[in-house]
Structure formats: C-alpha cells, structure tokens
Amino acid sequence: MESAVLERFPSPGKGSGLRSRRRVRPGELLYRAEPFAYVLTKEQLGSLCERCLRRNEHLHRCSQCKVAKYCGKSCQKEAWLDHKQECRCLKNIKPNFPPDSVRLAGRIVFKLLRQSVCLSERLYSVADLQSNIERLSEEMKDGLRHLAETLQLYLKTEIQDESQLPPAIDFFQIFTKVTCNCFTISNGEMQDVGVGLYPSMSLLNHSCDPNCVIVFEGYQLLLRSVREIQIGEELTISYIESLMPTSERQKQLVRQYCFECDCLLCQNQEKDSEKLAGEEHAWKEVKDAVNKVRYPKSKEEWKQVLARCQNLLSSNMGHLPDTNIYQLKMLDCAMDACINLESWEEALCYGLRTLEPYRLYYPGFHPLRAVQLLRVGKLQYSQDMFPQALETLKQAYNIMKVTHGTDHSLMKTLMEIKEECEAMVRIQ
Template identity: 50%
Template sequence: MAPKIERFVSPGKGNGLRATANIQRGELVYSAEPLASCVSNKLARDVLTLVFLFRCETLLRCSQCKMARYCGTTCQKQAWSGHKRECKCLQSLLPRYPTDSVRLAARLIFTVSEAHYLSSASEQKKQGLSQLASMLELYLQQELLQESKSALPPSCREPLSLMAKVTCNCFTISDGELQEIGVGLYPSLSLLNHDCRPNCVMVFEGTKLRLRAVRDISPDEELTISYIETLSLTEYRQRQLQDQYHFTCQCQQCDAEDKDTLLLSGEKTKWRLLKEALPRLEELKAKRDWHTLLESCSHLLSTVGDEVPEENLYKLRMTDMALDASIHLGHWKEAVGYGQKTLPVYRMYYPDPHPVHGVQLMRVGKLQHYLAHIDEALDSFKQAYQIIKLTHGDQHPITTDLLMKMEECRTEMNQLSSS
C-alpha cells in the first residue's frame, strides 16, 4: 500500500481503503500497472495493442489473429511475448471474437495469478456468466491442452468463478479524454468502494492507473471512486450497481429527497419525446450515421424548445450527441453552439475538479480556437487547465497539450494586436 493509505473494514461495505494522513485535493494517491489488460474489441482497429494509444493512421494488423494492431515491426516484436498465446486462442475462434471480459480472464490465466473476491450473484447473472465461462473454455481449449490444469492457481481453474471475479473487479481503461479503450485488472485498487460523489478519480496514462484526490481527505476518511457513470437517474444507478456489483448504494446523493428533480425538470410530455428517441439515436451513433443523427437531434431539440431546460438529463444527452455528430461532420459552428450549451450543466452536475467537466471545456476550447474565436478559446482552455492539472496531474499528456493550446492562443492574440 502507498504511504498515506491502508486497508480497513468499511462499515456495511466490507473491505475498503482509508487515509492515514491528510491528502490534498489534486494529490496523487496511488499508481498501479495492471495485472492483466486488453484493448476493447470495438476499438481494436484504432488502438495500439502494446501501449493502448489511439492512432489515426492505418495500423499494421497481426496476420494470424487479425485483431492486434501495431505501429510497425519493432512494436510488433516487443508485443509478441505477451500476445503469442492469445494469438493462438483468437485464431481458434475465427471469424468470431470473444468478449472483452473473456479475453481479460484468459490474459489473467496466462499470468497464472490469483483473481479477487466476488459477492453472490443472482441466478440471471450466473446464467450470463455461465455463457461467458463456456466461451472462455472454448477460447482457451488449445492452450489448456498444452499445460496441466492443476498448474493453475485454484481461483483460475473454475471458469464460472473466474469470469464472475473478473467482471466484478475489472476497470475500464480510458484515454486522457475519458474515451474507453480497454479493460484491466488492478487488484490493489479493487478494495476501493463506490460513492456517487467520490473523493477520488482514476485517470490512465496508457494502461497505468493513477488515483488522485478531488477533495481534501482527512486521516481515517475512506477513499471512494465511482464505479459507474453517475450522471443518471438514481433508479438506474442503483440497478446497475446491483446487477454488476451486487450492492445497494446508500450514499448521500442516492438518499437525497430531491435527487432527481433537476434531472427530470421541464414539461414531462416534452422530455418523454427525448427519452423515447434515445435508443434509436444510440443505434445511429453506433452505426456512425452522423448525418441522420444530427438531423434527428436537431429536430427533437427544436421541438421541445425552452419547455425542457438544458439541465434535463435527456436534453443534455441529446445535445451531447448533436455535438459529437457535428464534430464528425465538420459542422464546427453548430458544434460550438451545442458544446457551449452543455458547459453550465456539466459544471452543475460535475462539481470541480471533475475530469468530465475539464475535458468538455477543452473540447469546446478546441472548436473555438479552430473558428478563430481566440479570446473565448483561451478562457475555455484556462478553465479546463484549472481542472485537468488536479485530476490528471502536471505531467499528463493532456495537461501538456492544454498548456501548449493556451500558449498558441496568447501568441495569436499578440500577433493580432501588433498587426
């Protein structure tokens, strides 16, 4: 454990981590490399297998499994020792690919390491895990023929048990802008308990996890993170936590009487139109049909107008979708308009310093900069930097990028004033 934290029994939660000394807001509490990790299937074409970085250019593909991606032959050679066993397994299932959790469980077995504790699951959950376990056995068939099953630790011998532990204890690995790129197991941080308004956040550099405090933490105070996206209705958060992690959250946000009032503000008959349209819009986004998505979002947002305020959950989600679609279509003015509408709402729902608010400010700043709105861009970048330097740290690439953006804006402003 790190010098300022220790394991303890958290009342009503089981094991947890707490502070042994004062921890300041923005302080790096703990760093960890994964015991096992893998790039998400849906992003495999765009993410480097070795270092978990997005690349826009075309990447080299493993000629055997057709999945792993590399920036060159040197990169591929460096990754081979960790990829060769997975490569055989992937080949055995072609043209199908196993789920992320199955691949992660297999990688854990390849490291011959212990998995972590699992709470009891419902019958429906066990049935789903059983299907994953069957896929894991099929996936590993060739590899397990080559080594005795008894050579594995007990927790890795039973596929159902292993899948349950992996799905309950894995973390989503994201890039600096909080976009999902993979999953990983970090046993030392699996003791962290959940809170819908946590005092710590996790940020990644490649696969390296960094835990940072977002509030001042006193000695003996428990360290908490959020297991899920917290900007959702209490009922949904509770159901997601129960289904995946098998507990009922009793944090202050979940117990507050007016917890969902703002999220559901506005004319009900109007915001229900947005709610009912969201599943179809999510499908359009998954298919990358940006033109239809933007048209649909624009029409619905204009239909509900001011009768549904910007802080309504469904309106915010639709505005965010319109922002994404506008960016992908190169409609920069529309994108700035949608982005600026989200900022006051993000500030309200993600109290500073929160990485989600910081990243949104940065996105809007980049759009303003592209459109030569230099003063506005500099202001957005400054606000983003005040958040990101605390949530990501001074040395994170995204923090460095923000400093460069601010310097570019200042240089351009000086050039304009001197011309």
C-alpha cells in the same frame, strides 16, 4: 512509491477499503497502477495500438491472428508474452470474435498459469478479489455461466479442461471476479477504449460523491485526490457514471456490485428533479434515441446520427431544458457528430449549451467537466473567438491540474492551445 500513502483496512459491511496514512491535498497522485491484464475494446480494434493504446493511422497487424495491431515492432515485442497464447485462440475461432470480457478473462487465465508477479497486486492479489457470488441474481449468474462456456470454447486450443487451471479457480469464478472488479479504460478525453483488471484498486469503495477520481494515461491507472483528505479517512471513487437519477444509480450498483449506496447524494436524492426536468413523454423519447446510438464508423453514419439529434432537439424546444440529463446527452451526441463531420460552428453551438448543465452536475473537480471545457475551448479557438476560448481553457486548466495533473499528456495539449490562444489575444 505511491502505495506508501495508502493503507488497506477492514470496512464494515463493505469488505476491505483503502484509507490515507497522511493528510492529502486536492490534486495529489495517490497511486499509479499497471494492469494485471487488459484488452482493447472491439470497437477500437484497428484504430489504437493493442499495447500502448495510442491512436495511429499506420498500425502493423499481427501476421498470425490478423487481429492484434501495433504501432511498431517495439510495442509488438512488448505485447508478445500476453498475446502469444491468445493469438492461437483468436486464429482458432475465426470468423467469430470473443466479447471483450471473454478476451480479458483469457488473458487473466494465461497470466495466472504463468504465475507472473505483478506490481498491480502490491495491496491486493487476484486470488483475494471478491466475487459477490452469493449475492448475484439468478439472471446475472445465468449470464456469467454463458460467458464461462464461451471462454472455455475460446481457450480450448490452449486449455482442454478446467483441471489445467490453478487450484480453486474455474471459468465461472473468473467471470464473477471480472464483473465486480474490472475498470473501463478511457483515453484522455474520457472515451472508453479498453477494459482492465487492477487488483489493488479493487479495494477502493464507492461513493456517488467521491474524494478521488481515476484517470488513465494509456493503460496506466492514476488515482488522484479531488478534495482534502484527512489522516485515516477512507478513499472513495465512483463505480458508475453519476449522471443518472438516484434510482437508476442504485439499480446499476445492485445489479453489478450487489450493494446499495447510502452516500449523502443518494439519501437526499439531490438534483433528481433537475435531471428529469421537462415533459416526461419528451425526455423518454430522447432517452430511447440516445440509448440506440452506437458509435458510428463512417461519415454517412454520423450524418444519420446528427439528423436524428437535430430533429429531436428541434421538436423538443420549449419542452425540455438543457439540464434534463437525456437532453444533455443528446446535445453531447450532436456535438460529437458535428466534430466528426467537421461542422465546427454547429459543434460549438451545441457545446456551449452543455457547459451550464456540466457545471451543475459535475461541481468541484471532475475530469468530465474539464474535458468538456477543453473541447469547447478548442472549438472557440477554431472560430477565432480567442478571448472567449482563453477564458474557457483557463477554467479547464484549473480543474485538470487537479484531476489529471500537470504531467498528463492531455494537460500538455491543453497548455499548448492555451499558450497559442494567449499569443493571439496579445496580437489583437
């Protein structure tokens, strides 16, 4: 349905691209894509259903591999075609477990062997995917060769050698394509939960200041416009997190995607001075601390994270403004820790400090800002700050109706809280 809006075209210097066949308003759903293949991240195993990616405290484990877990028999049955051969591979390598990229590559191989027809290839097939192999650094190639060897060991119970693969496909080539073309699947609150391949969406080119965004509903990818787009105008998304200085964005794009961005934001190096404001020794210490944080799995670990955040935020008071991106990440980390420890009042203090930097770095319609406003609004509501919560939730609504759409499950959650808040304001 939505593909009628999109048109594939040659994009000079970039391979192919996608453009709009008609004028598009902000907030339109341009494409809804099912994945060719996807996997849950290792960190989320046991918390989310392998099939629908929904959180469930009572998941049912696959009786064979004891790894995959599902929210019920329906999801397990639907997932069996993708899990059947994988199941034997997972059993065979125990107690080891494959990296997410290896498990995803395995699912791609099995699906190619089945010669499955997939709706996610309506505009671009897996065979068409670019690998950029000739532009990869030797370091990157060495890393991919190691992953290819890991994949071969992982699949050996089902595939003895590369002669069983489809013509012109080998394990190394699969990884070169996976690296350049996969999407990180996030939940409604923009937290990473999986990795997936959506071939048609690989046609989208990058801009640090894009006219479209991608959000997910379960494993479904939704492409939405965030600005007015003219007939024939190229559709762009951001391949990377934009909360980085220009030089860091360029390094990541060159390393993973083999190109340098020439958008206006990169040409002007806009907001770089604000992003690294404050004393250099202070933000470098904070940067190191943030990079060392791994997603905690227990309250004790969250307490340790919070103590580290509190110590650094206190010692850097007056040395780093909240607009410094590493200070902002530290505030976000402290807020997450407080929420997980149910310290609502302290979480709100940290959350309020993030709103101005979020407004500065995510202007216009950006899903990350919408989600942050929703989180702060929920915390204000929990503290009976109903007028303030209502104002924050209204701001979240105005952005989210464009970035997520009115039918998204997160938007429905927002509407429920907003209506409850309006009722409390009327009572007061």
